[in-house]
Amino acid sequence: EALSAGARARQQLEAALEAERAQARQALVEHESALRGLKDEVGAAEAARARLDEDLQxxxxxxxxxxxxxxxxxxxxxxAIAGVLPDGGLRVRVAELEQELADARRRLTAFENRTREGVRALTRAQEENARLEEFQEDLEEILRDSRKEVVDAKERASRADLLGQDLEAARKQLEQRGSELEQHRHELASLRKERDELLGALQRAEAHLLSSRRELAQAQADAERAASEAEREREALLRRAEGLQEALRGRQSEGAAQPSLGSGGKRAGQVKMDSLLERAEAAGATRTTSAAPPRPASPSAAAAQRSTPSGRQRPVAPGRPSASGRAKRQGQRPPPRGGQPPGPKA
Structure with a gap:
């Protein structure tokens, strides 16, 4: 729109400049023709004045x-008057002289009239010459104004040409910016497409993350349930192992009283006790490795800890046999709760 408006303004300015140039040329031609006419009139007046001067002289x-x-x-x-001519020749001569004098007076009057007319014509010619000089000055001023207008028109035409060049440069810049804008639009469209793809991928990742979080929460809940079940099973196995250990100690005391009892029952009881302890230890190790967040130790785990010489409790490492298991394997009695392990079996 700016380019079209500039082009229309340039065309209007060029049309106005052309009209002004035509008017200036027409006025210049008219002024030159009038000036030539005035010069001719001035020349004729000068010639008439010269003729009048000659006639006057x-x-x-x-x-x-x-x-x-x-x-x-x-x-x-x-x-003649003073003469002594007696005849009438004097009168004739006087009449002739008077006639000549009258003719001379008439001729003098005619010459004076012609002189006055010449003077009046000369005065009119001088006045006309003065008017012509004034008109010539006016024409020269008009010519100077016309030349100045022509110079101004040329300057306006040059400015119009410069404006046209500026408009052409602006049009080229606008075309270049339009191409750059079109390129930016294509880039923006590709960026929008990439953004949409990234948003889709992000949404899919968020959905996958939510599903993974739900699965993780479900897995944590299952692990906690499994850990609690394993803890309960371990506690039950520990209780059962303690009961079996008490029963085994009772049977051992009874066997000591009855020498006829064989060693096969002892070995079977010992194997059963070892298997129960291994199951309890495996259940504890499964709870330790399967639970994702750390849980506080249960009362049975606190009972499985052993006392250090300084009185502090330390937990049993996963996969490490308990004190009762180690006592059974070493041929010793399992240590009582909260006490020191007994010495070797007699």
């Missing part, structure tokens, strides 16, 4: 001659 010469002839006639008349 000739008239003045002729008037001088007439004055001289008048003086001569006056002198002749005086001489």
């Amino acid at each position: 000739a008239t003045l010469v002729e008037v001088g001659e007439l004055h001289d002839k008048q003086r001569e006639l006056s002198e002749q008349l005086s001489q």
Whole structure:
């Protein structure tokens, strides 16, 4: 839109400049023709003035001659009057002289009239010349104004050309920016597409994460349930092992009282006790490895700890046999709860 408006403004400016140029050329032609006419009139007036000057000089010469002839006639008349001619020839001569004098006066009057007309014509010619000079000055001022207008029109035309060049450069810049904008639009479209793909992948990842979290929560709940069940089973096995151990100790005491009892029953009881202890230890190890978050130790686990010489409790390591198991394997009695392990069997 800016380019089209600039082009329209440039066309309007060029049309206005062309119209002004045509008007200036027309006015210049008219002024030059008027100036030529005035120059011709001035030349004619100058020629008329020269002719009038010549006529005036000739008239003045002729008037001088007439004055001289008048003086001569006056002198002749005086001489004739003073003469002694007795006949009428004097009268005839006087009449002739008077006639010549009248003719000279008429000619002098005519010359004076012609002189006055020449002076009036010369005055009119001078006035006309003054008016022509004023008109010529006006024409010269008009010509100067016309030349100035032509120079201004040329400057406006040059400015219009510069404006057109600026508009052309702006059009090229706009086209370049349009191509850059189109490229940015394509890049933006590709970025939007990538963003949509990333959003889809992110949504899928979030859904997968939520499902994984739900699965993890379910697995943690299952692990906690399994750990609690294993703990209960371990406690039950520990209780059962303790009961069996008590029963075994009772049977051992009874066997000591009855020498006829064989060693097969002892070995069977010992094997059963070892298997129960191994199951309890395996259940404890399964609870330790399967539970994801650390849980506080149960009362049975606290009972499975042994006392250190300083009185502090330390837990039994996973997979490590308990004190009762080690006592059975070493041929010793299992230690009582909270007490020191007994010495070797007698």
